[in-house]
Amino acid sequence: MKSLVSRCPIEEVMQLLSGRWPTLLIYYLKQGTKRFSDLRRDNPTISHKMLSLELRKLEDAGIVERTEFEGYPLRVEYQLTPAGHRLVPLIDALGDWWETTSDGGGHSSSADAEPVASNTVLRD
Amino acid sequence: MKSLVSRCPIEEVMQLLSGRWPTLLIYYLKQGTKRFSDLRRDNPTISHKMLSLELRKLEDAGIVERTEFEGYPLRVEYQLTPAGHRLVPLIDALGDWWETTSDGGGHSSSADAEPVASNTVLRD
DNA sequence: CGGAATCCGCAATGATACTG
DNA sequence: CAGTATCATTGCGGATTCCG
Numbered sequence: 001m002k003s004l005v006s007r008c009p010i011e012e013v014m015q016l017l018s019g020r021w022p023t024l025l026i027y028y029l030k031q032g033t034k035r036f037s038d039l040r041r042d043n044p045t046i047s048h049k050m051l052s053l054e055l056r057k058l059e060d061a062g063i064v065e066r067t068e069f070e071g072y073p074l075r076v077e078y079q080l081t082p083a084g085h086r087l088v089p090l091i092d093a094l095g096d097w098w099e100t101t102s103d104g105g106g107h108s109s110s111a112d113a114e115p116v117a118s119n120t121v122l123r124d
Numbered sequence: 125m126k127s128l129v130s131r132c133p134i135e136e137v138m139q140l141l142s143g144r145w146p147t148l149l150i151y152y153l154k155q156g157t158k159r160f161s162d163l164r165r166d167n168p169t170i171s172h173k174m175l176s177l178e179l180r181k182l183e184d185a186g187i188v189e190r191t192e193f194e195g196y197p198l199r200v201e202y203q204l205t206p207a208g209h210r211l212v213p214l215i216d217a218l219g220d221w222w223e224t225t226s227d228g229g230g231h232s233s234s235a236d237a238e239p240v241a242s243n244t245v246l247r248d
Numbered sequence: 249c250g251g252a253a254t255c256c257g258c259a260a261t262g263a264t265a266c267t268g
Numbered sequence: 269c270a271g272t273a274t275c276a277t278t279g280c281g282g283a284t285t286c287c288g
Contacts, residue, residue: 010147012226017218018142021285022248023134029221047282052251062225073249074288083225090221093214096134101186101207102136110251143260160270171262180286197269198268252287261278267271 016061021046021054023091026080029064030088033079063087134200140185145170145178147215150204153188156197157203 010060017023017093021043028034028042039051055078058064069075080088141147145167152158161176170178179202183237187208193199204212216222 006147007186008151009222010151010215011144012142013218013222014147018136018144018221020135020138020142023138027134036198046163048251049253049283052283053281056251066249074251076250083221086225087221090135090214090217093217094137096135097207098137098140101210113223124243140278172271173263173273174261177261179262191271196272250288252285254285255283257280257282259278259280261276264274264275267275268269 016057016063018090019054021050022058025054025058026063026087026091029078029080029084033077035075035077039078043091059082107115130190140181140187141215143178149175149178149182150187150208150215153202153204153208157201159199159201163202168192182208188214 028039029047036041038052039055040048045052055064055066059066061077062081064078065081067077067079069077082088089102096105129240147161148167152163158166160175160179163179164170164172167175179188179190183190186205189205191201191203193201
């Protein structure tokens with residue numbers, strides 16, 4: 001999905017949030033400031049490159065703020081911007097909608113649903 | 125994005141809504157019952173095949189209901205299910221968030237933002 | 249440690265033709 | 269009109285390597 005088809009804000013947001021990682025990263029960032037390697041630990045399956053790319057995308061969109069510490073070894077921290085924080089409940093609402101829609105087994109609800117990417121890797 | 129990485133509902137919803145078309149189709153379907161060709165008119169840039177694929181995906185997800193009329197010429201109508209209707213405001217909220225975030229010019233707000241895919245094609 | 253550049257395979261997408 | 273099947277193409281996403 002490279003070029004926009006309409007000027008519709010919905011399409012523009014989806015262009016930003018589409019894909020497996022954006023919402024997941026936002027989710028983990030919700031927990032507070034994270035370093036690059038922290039996020040890699042949170043999502044073991046994302047490649048070095050993808051993480052870097054996705055973070056930049058979110059940064060450009062003003063959802064994530066990047067802070068670089070020049071020392072050694074290089075160190076960079078990421079955190080949600082206010083806009084990013086405002087986005088969180090909307091994403092949670094979608095997750096909530098999904099649970100109440102797809103099944104009746106609400107094992108965990110919106111604000112507390114915990115991704116478990118760490119060890120549960122489901123491949124086709 | 126084929127396989128899931130976590131059992132997180134957020135990731136599952138995104139797997140469904142990711143891409144350019146799902147949200148756009150839901151948006152147009154919000155207006156009421158539509159035929160296949162109506163939806164093609166709404167989104168001139170979607171291919172015949174894609175529309176068919178995306179509609180099936182939404183149908184399988186229980187967001188869209190398909191009604192087939194056996195007469196001739198063949199005729200099929202699509203409409204949002206109750207679950208689909210519940211999803212609409214959530215998507216609108218995202219569009220709303222985008223507008224208040226990316227700029228300060230709130231020219232139109234959530235429930236009334238109108239996609240104009242019909243003629244405004246922006247390529248990179 | 250964090251990130252950019254490169255190469256490459258595969259899945260998603262699009263064009264076309266065919267069926268009911 | 270609506271949908272499927274087939275084939276060609278694109279570009280995402282992953283592995284690797286080099287730079288700061």
